[in-house]
Amino acid sequence: MLVICRVQRQLQRQQQQQRWRWRRGRLVAATAAGAADDEGSETSLASDFMSFINQAGVDAPMPPSRPTHLMSPTTCIAVQMNALQRNDYPEKDAGVRTAFLFTKPEGAEDVIAAPAVPQRVRSWAAREEWLAFADFSNQLHSPPFGVLLHCDAWQPISQLVFPSKRHMNKAVCAVEVTSATQQRQAFTFCLEKVEQGPWKNVWLTAEGPLQGLAELFGATGDDPGHWNLSPEWWGNLDGGWGRDAGVVVFAADSECGNGHVTVTAHPASATGQAAAASQGGWEEWRVLRFNGVTRQSVARVWVQPAAGSGAVARNGMQRQQPHIEAQAACLAQEYLKTAASVVAALLGLQGLLEPHQPAHSSGGNGSGANGKAHRLRALCIGVGGGSLPLFLSHHFPRMDVDAVELDPAVVAAATRAMGLPAALPSLRLHTADAAAFLRERCGGHQGQAQPPYDLVFMDAYDGSDDVPATLCTPGASFARLVASALHPSHGCFLVNLHSMEDRATVTAFKAHVLGTGSGSCFAVGTQRQDNVCVAVARGLRLPASAREELRRAAAAVAGDAGFLFPAGSRACKDYQPL
Incomplete structure (x- = not known):
């Protein structure tokens, strides 16, 4: 029976092919006749x-x-x-x-x-x-x-x-x-x-x-900090897979537990911007390290020789105080791109940006969840090279950013060798203990408390690559200070962690930031790195489709703000409610 069925199907296919040849012949003949009757026909x-x-x-x-x-x-x-x-x-x-x-x-x-x-x-x-x-x-x-x-x-x-x-x-x-x-x-x-x-x-x-x-295969698109460029700055110390060890352009010993603080310079491939090159300048990567190993920060900078210095060797140590300017739109570390993407998503979901107005517009003020216009306020705890504070102040000019760093050696490295401006209208750099800074701010100057922060981001690690104990003590005194500094209805706290193993720190910040009020706490992963960004947002109720809500909000806000990398996919990668 099976053989008979196969024979029947084969005969049916042969008959169908014969009918097809006959029909195709009629079509070709008809088309040829039509072409002969009308040579100007454009019908194909x-x-x-x-x-x-x-x-x-x-x-x-x-x-x-x-x-x-x-x-x-x-x-x-x-x-x-x-x-x-x-x-x-x-x-x-x-x-x-x-x-x-x-x-x-x-x-x-x-x-x-x-x-x-x-x-x-x-x-x-x-x-x-x-x-x-x-x-x-x-x-x-x-x-x-x-x-x-x-x-x-x-x-x-x-x-x-x-x-x-x-x-x-x-x-x-x-x-x-x-x-x-x-x-x-x-x-x-x-x-x-x-x-x-x-x-x-x-x-x-x-x-x-x-x-x-x-x-x-190596393209970087419009992103000057694309991960495909990381071999240029990663370095080859201790078996690193970077192209070179770099040239040390800054060195100092820390008195705050960060060990030996160095900044190395590495050649950077051209980005197509000829402003500095036309004046004899060039681009470099600057990498801040603790104890010669831990990469605390990476910045892409313009290097402009000092006036009258003459020819300057790009790979030598004879530079005479060149002008260093960090590229504010560049984030080289993937975990910082994730943090910036989550910030964009929270700004959108919390209604902290005026509708129908680009985030990078300099006109007008931000609009809070209560509908009252105000400038946004952000605090970055831990400066490193200053990449994220500079990025936020650049893309959100209606945001005032305070950056607090305990170690004077790190501040000196950031301002002298990493191209971080010591002062900008919307970016203020403070050399201080974060807890003391928050206590003074909450207590107020001359008895008047300062306006609360809409956003607090903590990215603080010491020379052993651990979060300082004073920022994650079991008693959670620092978590209470952070909670008191946040806006009571829409304040958001973000922290960069190497992994989710430190659940006690996350639990403490969640408990004090949210308290008995409503809000959301979640974690997202990082592309190409193992870091985790944990966010605690007051007054934000994320629905069951939180992943999509984060993606959509981040893409919209980042697009208006002019991010040079996709933010939507980063803001919801490996989303995990906590």
């Missing part, structure tokens, strides 16, 4: 062919309506490319519809709130943008993606690559497309396997397909 053979297919009702395999967990990454790419190649079969834009269904939808990992049918999916041109089908279709019909539609041929030109050695949920693969005009163009599909929700274990097109593989 491909268009006539698709019309004939649709009218004749030729049986053909339909593209899958939805991706499944049984499909491999290469299968997902093939389904999308084959569908786009015959975009208008069996109906107009059927291929675009298939690509839409195979692209990661908004809220894909929300277990409760994820839609059964995608409403908006990730843009193929930007990581932080979500498009409805009409906008997605317009994007694929426009350059550079238009060549994918009705392309003459396509083929993979790279192996399937999994960028992360620890996590196998991301994959990239490049394809070469030959257009109808025989032009060739390379595209990269960046796929991600969804880890939870309705699309669990399903591979979907995720990030911008033109940039992902380029980053994998």
Whole structure:
């Protein structure tokens, strides 16, 4: 019986092929006749062919309506490319519809709130943008993606690559497309396997397909602090994988438990900004270390020779007090990018920015949760090289930033060698004990208490790479001071930790910041580093879809503020409510 069924199916396929050859012959003859009657016709053979297919009702395999967990990454790419190649079969834009269904939808990992049918999916041109089908279709019909539609041929030109050695949920693969005009163009599909929700274990097109593989092979985009540049500043001490050991440009012994404080200079690749180069300057990385090992801070700086100093050797020690200026928009450490992304998300979710006004606008004041306009106030405990305080004051000019550092040696390193300005209109640097600073501020000057902080960020580590005991004592006296300095209705506290092992510190800050009031406490992970950012926010009630809320708010605020790196994905990475 099985053999008979196979023979019958084979005969049916042969008959279908014969009918297809006959129909194709009629189509070619009809097209040739039409061309002879009207040589000026611009109707293409491909268009006539698709019309004939649709009218004749030729049986053909339909593209899958939805991706499944049984499909491999290469299968997902093939389904999308084959569908786009015959975009208008069996109906107009059927291929675009298939690509839409195979692209990661908004809220894909929300277990409760994820839609059964995608409403908006990730843009193929930007990581932080979500498009409805009409906008997605317009994007694929426009350059550079238009060549994918009705392309003459396509083929993979790279192996399937999994960028992360620890996590196998991301994959990239490049394809070469030959257009109808025989032009060739390379595209990269960046796929991600969804880890939870309705699309669990399903591979979907995720990030911008033109940039992902380029980053994998060294591209940095517009981000001057991209992690692909980290070999330039990481250093090769104690087996480090950096390119060089750097040149020591600052050294001092700490009297506050930080050991030997040094700053090393490392050559930096050009960013395309020729302002300093045109005046004989150059770019460098400056790395602050404790005891020659621990990287406390990294800054990208402009180095401008002092007037009259003549030629200055870039790799020598004969510089005569050059002018050092930190690039305020650059964050090289991934954990600082995570912290800045969480800050952006909290500013948006807490309503601390005026609606419809860019965060980097210098006009007007911030608008708090109570609706009263005021300038935002932030406190950074632990300065290091000053990268984050400078970043916040640069991107949020309506924010006044206080930066407190206990160690004069660290302050000297930051201001003399790391390019941190000693004073800016919206950034004030204080050399003081953080607890004493908060007690004085809460007690007030001449009996008048200072306005509370909207945001407090703590990133303080000593020469042993531990949080100083005075900031995380079991009695939690410092946590009480932080809580008293925060705005009572929307104050937010963030802390950078090496891991979540120190639960006692997190519990103490959560208990004192939230008290008996409402609020949220959560942790997010860091890309490429093991650090964890813990946030405690007063008055903020995060819903079940908190991951998506954080992502959306961070992307919106960071986009308005002009961040040079994607913030949405960082603000919710490995989100964990506490």
